[in-house]
Amino acid sequence: MVPRWCHPLIIYNGEATCYSPRGGNYRSSLGTRCALSCNRGYRLIGPRSVQCLMNRHWSGIIYCRQVRCYTLPAFQHGSYHCSNGVKIDSHCHYTCQLGYQLEGDRTRVCMEEGRWSGSVPICVDTEPPQIRCPDSRERIAEPGKLTARVYWDPPRAKDSADGIIKKLKRRGPEPGSEFSEGEHLIRYAVYDQAHNRATCKFLVRVRVSRCPTLKAPEHGYLSCSSAGNNYGAICEYQCNGGFELEGTRSRVCQSSRQWSGSQARCTPMQINVDVNSVAGLLDQFYEKRRLLVVSAPDSSDRYYKMQNAMLQQATCGLDMRHMTVIELVGLPPRDVGRIRELQLSEKIVEELRQLLHISHSRFNVVLIDKDGTDRDRYIQPVTPDELFSYVDMYLLSTQEQSQQEQNRDMCE
Numbered sequence: 001m002v003p004r005w006c007h008p009l010i011i012y013n014g015e016a017t018c019y020s021p022r023g024g025n026y027r028s029s030l031g032t033r034c035a036l037s038c039n040r041g042y043r044l045i046g047p048r049s050v051q052c053l054m055n056r057h058w059s060g061i062i063y064c065r066q067v068r069c070y071t072l073p074a075f076q077h078g079s080y081h082c083s084n085g086v087k088i089d090s091h092c093h094y095t096c097q098l099g100y101q102l103e104g105d106r107t108r109v110c111m112e113e114g115r116w117s118g119s120v121p122i123c124v125d126t127e128p129p130q131i132r133c134p135d136s137r138e139r140i141a142e143p144g145k146l147t148a149r150v151y152w153d154p155p156r157a158k159d160s161a162d163g164i165i166k167k168l169k170r171r172g173p174e175p176g177s178e179f180s181e182g183e184h185l186i187r188y189a190v191y192d193q194a195h196n197r198a199t200c201k202f203l204v205r206v207r208v209s210r211c212p213t214l215k216a217p218e219h220g221y222l223s224c225s226s227a228g229n230n231y232g233a234i235c236e237y238q239c240n241g242g243f244e245l246e247g248t249r250s251r252v253c254q255s256s257r258q259w260s261g262s263q264a265r266c267t268p269m270q271i272n273v274d275v276n277s278v279a280g281l282l283d284q285f286y287e288k289r290r291l292l293v294v295s296a297p298d299s300s301d302r303y304y305k306m307q308n309a310m311l312q313q314a315t316c317g318l319d320m321r322h323m324t325v326i327e328l329v330g331l332p333p334r335d336v337g338r339i340r341e342l343q344l345s346e347k348i349v350e351e352l353r354q355l356l357h358i359s360h361s362r363f364n365v366v367l368i369d370k371d372g373t374d375r376d377r378y379i380q381p382v383t384p385d386e387l388f389s390y391v392d393m394y395l396l397s398t399q400e401q402s403q404q405e406q407n408r409d410m411c412e
Contacts, residue, residue, distance in 0.1 A: 005030040006052035014038040014064035028052060038064035040112070041088040069110035077123035077161070078102070088112055096123035099161030125194035129165060131157040133188055133200035139179070141208045143232025143255075144225060147178040148206045155200055159192040167191040179206045211253035219243045220266035221403055231255055238399070239266035241289050241322020271324075273342045278351035281344070282372060285324065290395065291368035292318075292387075295328040295358045303363040304329065307381040314384035316411035320404060321391050322370070328353065331360050369395055 006028045009016045018034040020026035027034075032052040038044045046062030053059055069086045077100045084090035090110040096102050104121025111117055133155045139148035152175050157165050172186040173179065184204040191197050209231040216222045217237055224235040236250045247264030254260055269288065275281050285291060294311075296304030311318065311325060318325070328337050328349055337344035337352065344352075356374065358364050365378040367387070376390060396404065 004028050006032070006056055006058055009034055009050070009058060011036060011038070011062065011064060013042045013066070014044065030054065034058075036062050041067050043067050043114075067112060067114050069114055069116050072108075072116065073120070075120075075123070077125075084110075086110060088114075092116070094121050097161070099127050099159065100124060101126045125159075125161040125192065125196060127160050128196040128198040129157055129159040129190050129192045131155050131188060131190045131198045131200045133186070133202045136203040136205070138205040138207060141181065141206055141230065144230075144234075145232065146208055146227055146230060147180050149176060150179050150204050150206070151175050152202075155188045155190075157190040157198075159196075162193065164193050165190055166193050166195075179204050181206050181208045209253075209255065209257055211257050211259050214251070214259065215263075217264055217266045219268075220245070220264075223399065229253060231257070235259075237264040237266075240319070240403070242269045242319060242324070243267060244269050271339055271342060273339065273344055273348070275348065278348055278355055281348055281352075285370070286372060287370050288322070290321065290323045290370055290391070291326055291366075292323050293326045293328065293352070293356060293358065293364075293366040293368065295353070295360075295364040295366075297331055297361055297363070299329050301363055303381050307363075307365065310381060310384055314388075317384055317388055320407060320411060321388060321396070322400070323391070326352070328358065335360070367391075 008028055009018065015037050016034040017037075018027045018032050020029050020032040022029055026032060030052055033049060035049045036044060036046070042064035044062065045065050047060040050058040050060045050062060067088045069090070071086055072080060072082075072092060075094060078094060078096040080092045080094045082090050082092040088110050092108045094102060094106055094108075100123035102121050103124050105118035106121065109117045134152040137150065137152065139150050141148045154168070154175075157168060159165055167190070169189045170186070171189075172184065182205070184206070185201060186204060187199060187201045189197055189199045208227070210229045211231075211233075213229050214222055214235055217239070220237060220239040220243060222228070222235050223238055224233055226233040228235065231253050233253045234250055237245055237248070239245050243266035245264055246267050248261035249264065251259045251261040271284060273281065292311075294304070294307055298304070324339060326337065326339050328335070330336050335346060335349050337349035352358070353360070356366050356368075358366060363379065365382055366374060367376040367390075369375045375395065392404070
């Protein structure tokens with residue numbers, strides 16, 4: 001029987017290789033020396049070799065302790081899963097939350113020396129937020145306008161990572177603005193906390209509903225609101241001086257894109273000389289025509305002939321400025337009054353002279369405005385240029401000025 005001096009050396013998760021001076025069968029006899037090693041995944045605690053001593057004990061205490069890596073820290077915006085905890089050869093796989101991307105080592109391994117391979121990765125928010133703009137929309141311009149007021153709700157936006165939207169920016173008019181006719185592009189941009197950007201866009205279309213363009217009547221013109229033929233526009237027929245309107249005065253462009261009423265026309269002004277008073281005569285011209293009253297004691301008067309000759313050559317200019325000539329010629333009882341070929345009664349002639357303080361005995365020219373005001377007087381023949389310059393400078397309304405500008409070459 002082999003003498004045993006020390007107790008058998010048992011190394012859990014390891015191995016002892018012993019050498020005895022007495023031979024291989026004396027593995028625990030006095031003087032036996034054992035080299036110690038641990039299995040893979042374990043670390044030797046104690047001396048690498050021991051000897052069986054006189055006191056019947058081995059020269060050291062040894063054991064194999066399992067190699068472990070430190071517990072990995074919590075992973076911001078992500079998580080990891082390990083195949084075998086913190087033991088050697090354990091593989092830990094990192095994943096990021098929705099909306100984040102992994103930068104760095106995706107997998108780390110617990111190595112033999114008890115440390116993890118690689119380094120801690122990070123989860124980076126590289127995904128832009130989500131944004132949805134309102135649908136494109138079309139509006140018809142409001143009645144009487146060339147614009148439409150358009151409203152919409154702000155776009156819906158959210159961040160796929162942490163759900164936090166940092167900033168929302170708009171390019172284009174704000175909701176509730178007035179939009180002109182045509183297409184308008186509205187853009188939105190949204191930013192998350194990581195400054196990722198997403199955009200969306202939509203169109204606002206404004207359409208102007210229009211009626212066919214109206215034609216101005218002969219010897220007249222149109223005065224229209226807004227653009228003149230858009231839905232809700234009102235057009236009024238106006239006649240030049242010396243002409244009167246027959247038919248509908250105003251028409252409206254309806255939603256059906258058709259005009260209300262019917263086309264009007266301008267007919268020559270009918271002067272009624274068969275009146276009982278000079279007021280009845282002058283009322284016919286009120287706000288329609290200016291009057292140029294030419295008075296002379298005799299048809300053979302030199303000034304009268306000169307004035308008549310100049311006015312006959314300037315008929316177009318007179319009509320353009322809405323002027324009617326009244327002639328008062330002669331002395332009582334042969335006092336004659338006429339408007340073109342229409343004869344005035346003796347009573348009306350006398351009342352007109354008294355009203356305007358026109359003498360029988362000398363040449364006179366009196367200019368009466370459309371409101372019946374005595375505007376200027378001449379005791380010698382007045383040239384058309386002088387007369388027209390005065391009217392153009394002081395008496396024309398804005399509408400007349402506009403019409404005269406359009407027809408400036410009519411008398412050339």
